[in-house]
Amino acid sequence: MKNEDYFKNKTVLVLGLAVSGYNAALLLDQLGSKVIVNDFKDLSENEEAQILKAKGIEVISGGHPLDILDRSLDFIVKNPGIPYSNPLVKQAVNKKxxxxxxxxLAYLISESPMIAITGTNGKTTTTMMIENLLNENRSKGKAYAVGNIGTPASLVAQESSVNDDLVMEVSSFQLMGVDKFHPSIAVITNIYSAHLDYHKTRDEYVNAKLAITENQTDSDYIVFNRDQExxxxxxxxxxxxxxxPFSRKKELGKGAYxxxxxxxxxxxxxxxxxKVLIPGEHNLENALAAVAVAKLKGIDNKxxxxxxxxxxxxxHRMQLVDTVDGRKFYNDSKATNSLATIHALEGFSDPVVLVAGGLDRQESLDDLIPLLKEHVKAVVTFGETKHQLAEVARKADISTIIVVDTVSEATRQAFGTSEKKDVILLSPACASWDQYANFEERGNDFIQTVQEIDQSVKGG
Structure with a gap:
């Protein structure tokens, strides 16, 4: 690891436990920092909190007491999900x-070259594509997909070497908390309006995304979507x-196109x-970004x-789950906004039975109408937005509209109204938090229901 002395004898508040906070606390303790962990939830029964306490790390839970900031803190490691509007965070900002x-933290200790990927849509798929490309026929070291994709970057950075690559998905939430972060290759897949409930303004959101390239120099590379002016x-x-640059629409003099x-x-x-097997023009864009990175890293075409x-x-991202009685089931639970669902629908020529719904963010979903008209034969809606999406489907002149409560019900109804050669697509266009902890749980519910339908069909 690099910069180990940087952390010695520092007093650090880890704000928010979760997976990244837990690993950050362990790392900082190992590097000689005095660590305090604070979480709004009661952690008295939390196993990870007990492990930290056993190591002598102070854990304060059940609220965010402002007097923690009187501890002469050198810095705070904040869980990305805690907004800057949080009173303790606001007070910390005021105290500079x-x-x-x-x-x-991962950047500061990592000996491995770092490739960072951000964007409104396509981050995870592009990250996984790059990891696969860099590991194909690799003779030395390994590429690791880390960060917002689920594996804490600091955990892998402790063990990785100069022969490895960290392929890091970074969200706007994470990028608001960087200082020296400096990837040798940065990728921005696209920028649209998103997470305005967190960022409050589009400018703040866009500026957070651009922080990925803030510390880059002329010896680094920024891979970006040329189709977005x-x-x-x-x-x-x-x-x-x-x-x-990369472009799906223009022939370029340089870059990927x-x-x-x-x-x-x-x-x-x-x-x-x-050769790009997953459907959708948006996935072709993701592939172009990944190819650009692979070529910059010297990977052979073969x-x-x-x-x-x-x-x-x-x-959970345009995942082909199964083919049951001639119907293909696709799990695109990660489609938490209408733009992602639009991209998903663009990838199909066969008729689609769309399963959609979820958290009501009080946003219009009317931009789905043209794609519903072009690609969709039936819509099954669920969750808080079920009636709103049913109205959107009516505006698109969809003849078959079914309104239910849950993903499982919706999936069964979609199968019942479908025909052979149809696509049954879970692409919710909404976040999952009305009924699920995350989009993964929602997607797993869909997968389990598809498996049950398959067993029922085979049993019959």
Missing amino acids: IKIVTEVE ELTDLVTSTSAAKLV VKDKMIMFNGEEVMSTD DIEAAFGHFQGVK
Whole structure:
């Protein structure tokens, strides 16, 4: 690990336990910091909190007492999900206490080259594509997908070496808490409006995304979506890194693009677009970003093609779950906004029975109407937005609209109203928090129901 002395004898507040907070606390303790952990929830029965206490780490739970800030803190490691509107965080900002997230710790200690990926949509799929490409036929070291994808970056950074690569998915929440964070290759898949309940303004959200390139120099690279004029203007005007554009729509002089159904990089044919097995134009964009990174890292075209040949997608993101009685079931539970559902629908030529619904964020979903008209034969809605989405479907002149309460009911109804060669697509267009802890739980509910339907069909 690098910079181990940086943390010695520092007093650090880890705000919010969770997985990243727990690993950050262990790491800081190992490096010689005096660590205090604080979580709003009562942790008296929490196993991880007891492990920390056994190591002599102070754990304060059941609230966020402001007097913690009187401890002469050197910095705070904040759980990304805790907003800056939190009273303790606001007070820390007023006191000018440095606030970082766990990815900053990972950067400070990592000996491995770092590739960071952000964007409104496509982060996880692009991250997994890059990890697969960099590991194809690799003879030395390994690429690790870490960060917002689920594996704490600081946990892997403790063990990885100069021969490895950290392929880090970073959210806007995490990027608001970086200081020295400096990836050698940064990727911005796209930027749309999102998470305004957290960021309050679109400008704050966009600026958080652009923090990925803030510390880059002209020896680094920024890979970005050239099809978005706003993003192109922002990157070209703010980044000191070498510009590496990708485009699904334009032939470019440099970067990654499509020409005659071939993926090109800097004028060289890399592979056919048919080798990208997961459906959707948005996944072709993700593939272009991943190819650009692979070429910058010196990966051969044959290895790029081979890696895509066995990349079947990421669970809960346009995941082909099963084919039952001629119907293909796709799990796109990660589609927590209407734009992600639009991208999903664009990927299908067969008729779609759409399963959608979830948390009501008081946002219009009318932008789904054109895609519903073009691709969807029936809509089954669930959750808080079930009636809103049913009204959207009526505006799109969908003849079959079914309103139920749960994902399981919706999946069974979708199968019942479908025909052979139809696609049954869970792409909710809404967050999951009305009924589930996260989108993974929602997707797993869908998968389990599909398995039950399959068993029922085979049993009959």
